[in-house]
Amino acid sequence: MDELTKLIKTEIKKQFRSVRQFSMYIGVPQSTIVTALQKGIGGTSFDTIMQICKVLDIKPVPGDNPVFLDGEKRELLERYARLDAEGKKAVRALTAVELLRVTDAEAYAEFGKKLKAAESAPGTN
Secondary structure, three states: OOHHHHHHHHHHHHHOOOHHHHHHHHOOOHHHHHHHHHHOHHHOOHHHHHHHHHHHOOEEEOOOOOEEEOHHHHHHHHHHHHOOHHHHHHHHHHHHHHHHHHHOHHHHHHHHHHHHHHHHOOOOO
């Protein structure tokens, strides 16, 4: 399931009690929304996707790998924007380590070993 479909599904659960209530609210047939959530939003008309995103307050950020901003991601970006250069550097370092953790378990394990070795080296306490 693609990122946008997952995000829409999550936001519908968060903001509405059910897909039925959501479909009644936006005036799109429930069957259309159910099909989109089961098969992926990619097969749904552009107008319907934009209507769904507008109601759920999901903002698309265009690019080669589009990102869809929900409230949580928007809040994270707003907090990042308020950081000074040192804070932004720390966030970039942490996200690099976390991305390594979720994408390359072997490299992450090696990184952990190197970190422990550096922490136990003489003169680091």
